[in-house]
Amino acid sequence: MMKIVDRRAANRQRTHEAILSAAQELVRERRQADFSFEELATRADVSRRTVFNHFPTRDDLTLALCNDILAAVIEDFRRCAMEVPVGDSSRDNYFDAIFTALAATDLPGAIRTIVRILPENETDERVSAIMHQALTLLDGVIRSETMRRLPGTDEFQVDLFVSALVNGLATASEHWLKCGVEIDQASDDDWQPYFHAVITQLRHGHLTPAPPSTS
Amino acid sequence: MMKIVDRRAANRQRTHEAILSAAQELVRERRQADFSFEELATRADVSRRTVFNHFPTRDDLTLALCNDILAAVIEDFRRCAMEVPVGDSSRDNYFDAIFTALAATDLPGAIRTIVRILPENETDERVSAIMHQALTLLDGVIRSETMRRLPGTDEFQVDLFVSALVNGLATASEHWLKCGVEIDQASDDDWQPYFHAVITQLRHGHLTPAPPSTS
DNA sequence: TACACTAAGTGCAACATTGCACTCAGTGCA
DNA sequence: TGCACTGAGTGCAATGTTGCACTTAGTGTA
Numbered sequence: 001m002m003k004i005v006d007r008r009a010a011n012r013q014r015t016h017e018a019i020l021s022a023a024q025e026l027v028r029e030r031r032q033a034d035f036s037f038e039e040l041a042t043r044a045d046v047s048r049r050t051v052f053n054h055f056p057t058r059d060d061l062t063l064a065l066c067n068d069i070l071a072a073v074i075e076d077f078r079r080c081a082m083e084v085p086v087g088d089s090s091r092d093n094y095f096d097a098i099f100t101a102l103a104a105t106d107l108p109g110a111i112r113t114i115v116r117i118l119p120e121n122e123t124d125e126r127v128s129a130i131m132h133q134a135l136t137l138l139d140g141v142i143r144s145e146t147m148r149r150l151p152g153t154d155e156f157q158v159d160l161f162v163s164a165l166v167n168g169l170a171t172a173s174e175h176w177l178k179c180g181v182e183i184d185q186a187s188d189d190d191w192q193p194y195f196h197a198v199i200t201q202l203r204h205g206h207l208t209p210a211p212p213s214t215s
Numbered sequence: 216m217m218k219i220v221d222r223r224a225a226n227r228q229r230t231h232e233a234i235l236s237a238a239q240e241l242v243r244e245r246r247q248a249d250f251s252f253e254e255l256a257t258r259a260d261v262s263r264r265t266v267f268n269h270f271p272t273r274d275d276l277t278l279a280l281c282n283d284i285l286a287a288v289i290e291d292f293r294r295c296a297m298e299v300p301v302g303d304s305s306r307d308n309y310f311d312a313i314f315t316a317l318a319a320t321d322l323p324g325a326i327r328t329i330v331r332i333l334p335e336n337e338t339d340e341r342v343s344a345i346m347h348q349a350l351t352l353l354d355g356v357i358r359s360e361t362m363r364r365l366p367g368t369d370e371f372q373v374d375l376f377v378s379a380l381v382n383g384l385a386t387a388s389e390h391w392l393k394c395g396v397e398i399d400q401a402s403d404d405d406w407q408p409y410f411h412a413v414i415t416q417l418r419h420g421h422l423t424p425a426p427p428s429t430s
Numbered sequence: 431t432a433c434a435c436t437a438a439g440t441g442c443a444a445c446a447t448t449g450c451a452c453t454c455a456g457t458g459c460a
Numbered sequence: 461t462g463c464a465c466t467g468a469g470t471g472c473a474a475t476g477t478t479g480c481a482c483t484t485a486g487t488g489t490a
Binding site for chain 1: 475479
């Protein structure tokens with residue numbers, strides 16, 4: 001058993017994760033984030049005061065939860081990307097790999113969950129901003145995978161692509177939310193046209209006519 | 216999930232128990248108490264300073280360990296006593312029940328363990344005192360069982376019996392330790408004559424000739 | 431509409447753990 | 461025999477958790 005170098009930091013981290021883990025558990029059971037901080041504290045086996053110490057406002061907790069949800073997607077992406085052979089460093093090959101890995105994650109599930117945990121009276125702008133911020137967490141992992149598959153690519157080019165992909169996904173999620181289908185009842189299939197539109201535009205550029213309408 | 220009224224007390228208790236539990240684990244693995252406080256802390260997942268906060272000296276820890284070992288015997292006794300029907304409130308019936316429950320505990324194992332965890336250079340007097348103190352923990356449980364099986368018995372009579380039994384066991388353990396057999400290698404059968412001597416004397420009194428020699 | 435209740439949020443002090451540096455005693459080795 | 465090392469033990473301050481009391485905002489009900 002390894003001796004822990006900084007037990008204080010480790011304990012604090014453990015408490016932090018226990019709170020987040022408990023919150024996720026409650027969201028899973030409730031289908032929304034309607035638990036009280038008291039309830040969360042009990043579930044996490046810490047005091048209510050401690051929950052506030054770690055998450056000064058409910059907003060802070062909500063954002064952290066969103067990040068956690070995306071972290072799971074990132075982990076999925078990483079694992080799936082590892083299972084796709086590197087190939088011949090062609091752009092086509094690379095696009096296939098990235099989109100295959102992305103498609104294999106539960107990104108639609110994550111989007112649904114994020115919507116569910118936001119307060120019901122949240123403004124569209126606020127929902128959109130949070131979704132964008134969460135999706136930008138994909139930035140790093142996609143950048144890494146890009147460097148791995150297309151070594152030597154100009155950094156600016158990489159940034160352009162990654163940025164276009166991440167923002168494309170954010171935009172797609174926005175349109176999905178506005179499509180009129182109750183997001184909580186939406187299936188993964190409902191998300192596919194939006195996802196497909198993003199990857200098609202990225203492959204062929206914006207001079208190519210848009211794919212068939214998503215509605 | 217019940218809300219904990221005093222989380223501080225509960226957490227402190229949990230830490231205390233984690234340390235004791237870890238110590239027991241190390242004793243079980245090592246066959247003696249030769250672990251460092253550092254090692255104990257790591258096993259208990261607390262800091263070394265915390266171990267000292269809970270057990271200011273190694274002696275304090277040793278005594279607490281002895282108590283823990285006897286607590287297990289007490290729990291055994293309680294469980295076994297529950298399985299023996301109350302009967303007719305006769306003295307004979309009562310003696311049978313108490314001695315049956317006692318015999319079903321791992322009292323010899325507890326004695327062996329206690330000896331093992333004491334420092335090798337501990338004096339006979341010290342070993343004896345610790346053993347006595349530990350065995351007196353049986354006092355309460357035997358008293359309760361006596362009141363349950365012989366309701367209305369004079370309290371003085373109860374005290375006489377309980378005291379005679381507990382001190383008899385302590386004396387028996389002392390003689391067992393002095394019998395020349397390496398206690399660590401002793402079997403439960405080696406203990407039986409000593410145990411038997413105690414219960415016989417308690418049943419019939421000291422005017423009856425002593426049972427056959429224990430050596 | 432006023433009041434009671436609930437829950438988020440806040441300030442502050444008590445408490446328990448932790449880190450760190452140190453002393454002291456015992457042990458082993460050159 | 462002196463020195464280096466190890467582990468028990470100690471003092472003290474930093475850190476994180478906890479308890480408690482309070483404020484504020486929102487909600488429901490008589």
